[in-house]
Amino acid sequence: MNDANLLRTPLYACHQKAGARLVDFAGWEMPVQYSGVIDEHRAVRTAAGLFDVSHMGQIHVRGPQAEAYLQWLTPNDLGKLAEGRAHYSAFLTERGTYVDDLLVYRLGPAEFLIVVNASNADKDFAWAQARTAGFDVEIDNVSHRYALLALQGPRAIEILAPLTTTDLSAIKYYGFAHGQVDGARAILSRTGYTGEDGFELYVDPEEAPRLWDRLLEVGAPHGLIPAGLGARDTLRLEAAMALYGHEIDDQTTPLEANLMWAVKLDKGDFVGRDALVSAREGGIARRLVGFEVVGKGIARQGHAIVSGDDTVGVVTSGTYSPTFEKALGMAYVPLGSVEPGSPLELDIRGKRVAAVVVPLPFYRRPR
Amino acid sequence: MYPSENLYSREHEWVRIEDDICVLGITEFAQHELGEVVFVELPEMGQAFDTGDEIGTIESVKAVAEVYTPLAGEIVEINEALVDDPELLNEDPHGDGWLVKMRFSSADDLKALMNAEQYEEYVKSGGE
Numbered sequence: 001m002n003d004a005n006l007l008r009t010p011l012y013a014c015h016q017k018a019g020a021r022l023v024d025f026a027g028w029e030m031p032v033q034y035s036g037v038i039d040e041h042r043a044v045r046t047a048a049g050l051f052d053v054s055h056m057g058q059i060h061v062r063g064p065q066a067e068a069y070l071q072w073l074t075p076n077d078l079g080k081l082a083e084g085r086a087h088y089s090a091f092l093t094e095r096g097t098y099v100d101d102l103l104v105y106r107l108g109p110a111e112f113l114i115v116v117n118a119s120n121a122d123k124d125f126a127w128a129q130a131r132t133a134g135f136d137v138e139i140d141n142v143s144h145r146y147a148l149l150a151l152q153g154p155r156a157i158e159i160l161a162p163l164t165t166t167d168l169s170a171i172k173y174y175g176f177a178h179g180q181v182d183g184a185r186a187i188l189s190r191t192g193y194t195g196e197d198g199f200e201l202y203v204d205p206e207e208a209p210r211l212w213d214r215l216l217e218v219g220a221p222h223g224l225i226p227a228g229l230g231a232r233d234t235l236r237l238e239a240a241m242a243l244y245g246h247e248i249d250d251q252t253t254p255l256e257a258n259l260m261w262a263v264k265l266d267k268g269d270f271v272g273r274d275a276l277v278s279a280r281e282g283g284i285a286r287r288l289v290g291f292e293v294v295g296k297g298i299a300r301q302g303h304a305i306v307s308g309d310d311t312v313g314v315v316t317s318g319t320y321s322p323t324f325e326k327a328l329g330m331a332y333v334p335l336g337s338v339e340p341g342s343p344l345e346l347d348i349r350g351k352r353v354a355a356v357v358v359p360l361p362f363y364r365r366p367r
Numbered sequence: 368m369y370p371s372e373n374l375y376s377r378e379h380e381w382v383r384i385e386d387d388i389c390v391l392g393i394t395e396f397a398q399h400e401l402g403e404v405v406f407v408e409l410p411e412m413g414q415a416f417d418t419g420d421e422i423g424t425i426e427s428v429k430a431v432a433e434v435y436t437p438l439a440g441e442i443v444e445i446n447e448a449l450v451d452d453p454e455l456l457n458e459d460p461h462g463d464g465w466l467v468k469m470r471f472s473s474a475d476d477l478k479a480l481m482n483a484e485q486y487e488e489y490v491k492s493g494g495e
Contacts, residue, residue, distance in 0.1 A: 021402075037428040038403050230402075230429050298406055298426050320405040320428050327406075349424070349431075 009054035010147045010205040014212045018226055026119035028055040031228040040231035041322040044194050047223025048153030050215055051232055053193075053200070054208065057121025058146050059128060062111040063137035070112055072270050073131055074104060075254070075263040081106045086174050086191060088262045090254070091127055092272030096279055098248040100124050101259075103191065105176060113142075113187075117244050131271070147208035151215060152198030152227075152235075154365075159219040160199055164188065168199070182214050193232060195239025195363050234319050240290060240330065240361035246301055246316045247288055247330055255279055256332065257288050258360070286313065286332045290360040291344055293318075293327035295353035304347040305331055313337070315346070321362065328362050329355075368395055368487070370461050374477060375486035376437040379494065381461060382480065389438055392465040393425065393456070396490045402427040404456040409445045409467055416440065416469075418476050423466065425456065437480055440471035 006029040015022060020031035031052065033040065043049045061070060071078045076089035083106050091099035100120040105113040116124040125141040132139060151160060157168050166179035166188055176189035184207035192198040203211055216224060233243070242248050247257055253276060254263045265277060293299055298320055305313030318329030337344060342357040373381040379397035382389045398404065406426040416422055416436050423434045445467050449455050456464040481489060 032429070033402065036403050038405075234428060296406075296408065298431075300431065320426070322428070 007055070009052055010208040011052040011054060011149075011212050014209050015052065015226075020226070020228060023229075025229055026055065026117075028118060030055060031226070033228040033230045034226045037228070037230035037234060038322045040225060040227035041234050043223060043225045044153045044196055044227055044231060044235055045323055046154070048151060048155045048159055048198070048219055049194075049227030049231065050212065050219065050224060051150040051152065051227050051229075052148075052212070053150050053232075054147040054205070055118035056148055057116040057118060057124060057141070057143045058202075059114040059116065059125055060112075060140045060142045061114060061128075061137060062108075063135070064110060065135040066110045066112055066137050069132065069135040069137045070104065070114075071268070072135075073128065074102075075270050075272060075276075076104070077264040077267045078104070078106075078112075079267065083108060084175055084177065086176060086189060090259075090262065091124060092254075092270075092276075093250060094272060094275060096253045096255075096272040096275030097250045098244065098252060098254075098257075099127050099250065100244055101242060101248060105187075105189070115148075120244060144205070146202045147205045149201045149203065149208065149212060149215065150192055150194075150198065151201065151219075151224075152192045152194040153196050153224075155219075155222045155224070156196070156198040159215065159222050159224055160188075163214065163218060171199075173197075181211055184211055193239075193241055194235035195241070195361065196235070196365055233317075234322055237317050237319055237328065237330070238321055238323055238361070238363035240363075242288075243317065252332075253279055253284070255284050256286055284335070286334055287338050288316065288330055289333050289338050289342075289357045290328065290330055290362055291355045292358050293329070293346065293353060293355045295346075295355070297346075297348045297351065297353050298327040299329040299331075299346050299348060299353075299355065303349075305333055305337075306345050306347050306352070311347075313344075323363055328358075330360070333357070369483040371483045373461065374437075374480035374482060375489075376435070376480055377489070378435050378437075380434065380437055382437060382477075384477070387470055388443065388468050389440070389471050390465050390468050391422075391434075391436060391438075393432075393434060393460055394486070394490075395460050396494055397432070398457050398460040398464070401425060401430055401432055404453040407449055407453045407456065407466070409450060410442050412442055412445065414442045416442075425453075434466060436469065438469060438471040438476040439473060440469040442467050443470050444468035 015031040074089040086105040103115045187202035189200045299318035303315040304311040313333040321328045344355040346353045
């Protein structure tokens with residue numbers, strides 16, 4: 001705290017004013033909670049929450065060969081991504097493991113916006129820049145040009161609607177539109193990291209504090225409250241969304257992480273493809289599963305899955321789930337233990353605790 | 368905020384002496400730092416501990432904290448209501464959110480503890 005080296009988003013003063021608890025997250029001084037993680041989590045599931053995710057990184061890619069370049073650099077199929085749509089993808093290493101996971105927005109026929117994790121933003125930009133050779137493409141790190149507000153929850157659309165002339169109901173899940181929010185220029189994207197409906201708003205940093213206050217003011221009668229990174233983590237975990245540094249990293253592949261739906265092996269060559277094809281043929285040794293703790297305690301990242309005296313797997317994320325009011329988690333386990341109902345044994349700080357494999361996601365929003 | 372009849376440890380536990388029994392809990396400062404408590408693990412009745420031993424764990428949504436006993440002794444009662452209803456620890460850390468009662472073996476252990484005024488100063492200076 002008060003570390004001069006920590007970065008701050010344009011909304012820092014808003015968080016201070018709201019009495020947020022601020023922590024170091026990936027080099028950023030970020031709000032982990034305001035009123036409390038459980039309270040904020042429930043607000044997002046039942047009404048709405050407003051998150052500052054301005055720390056995330058943005059990379060702008062344009063030029064005659066922008067599509068060809070990204071088609072080769074990322075594993076999802078850009079050929080199927082229409083203008084006004086975004087998709088989930090990744091930067092993969094030659095070994096088919098993760099540099100990062102990310103979203104790609106198609107802004108135009110030859111113009112894209114890539115949104116990456118804050119913890120990897122510099123690494124990702126360097127990775128992309130080092131691989132432009134042979135492509136007529138221009139790439140820019142534009143992270144400083146955007147503040148990012150995530151308005152998430154079943155009531156997000158009714159809160160946002162009076163503040164914009166954009167027809168929000170015309171924006172499908174993973175669609176976006178250029179428009180205005182309360183008079184300020186914005187990209188309105190129907191995306192999120194909570195398992196709920198909602199919008200992510202890319203806005204000018206100078207406008208962000210005013211919009212933050214305005215959204216909270218307009219949203220309060222609908223139950224909108226500010227929500228921090230603590231709730232963001234419990235929400236994404238219930239929705240079984242991967243987090244870099246937990247479920248995925250440079251040692252894990254999409255085959256193991258159940259993320260092959262965002263990898264199109266038949267689209268042509270891309271970085272990491274050969275490794276994934278051979279890994280698929282050779283077979284993988286472990287896979288990501290969801291589990292519920294049956295015994296007492298809460299599993300946390302790094303806790304071992306054990307069998308007798310052997311460590312056979314590892315917990316990637318674990319928490320108390322505010323929705324289900326029990327301890328849930330995700331873990332890499334041997335292929336013999338991936339079926340729902342399979343018993344697992346956890347080592348929680350030296351104590352053996354029973355758990356059971358359950359289907360993912362834990363939470364799916366009612367439609 | 369910190370009851371004057373209690374004594375306090377540097378690890379943010381409080382104890383209240385009632386004859387040869389001490390009631391032990393964690394402080395307002397500790398519960399606030401932890402956030403919403405969702406799981407409390409307490410020792411068994413009759414278990415004996417030395418000064419500074421870990422006697423249990425308290426987990427919030429995001430964090431885990433070990434509880435250490437500032438006094439050596441034997442567990443004579445545990446707060447079952449707290450195990451069933453962990454948020455009592457947030458609501459009333461110095462009252463209904465107590466953890467255990469111990470029969471302590473030596474009053475010497477008390478000398479290392481702070482009074483309420485000293486503890487409040489300690490917390491103001493960062494509490495670590």
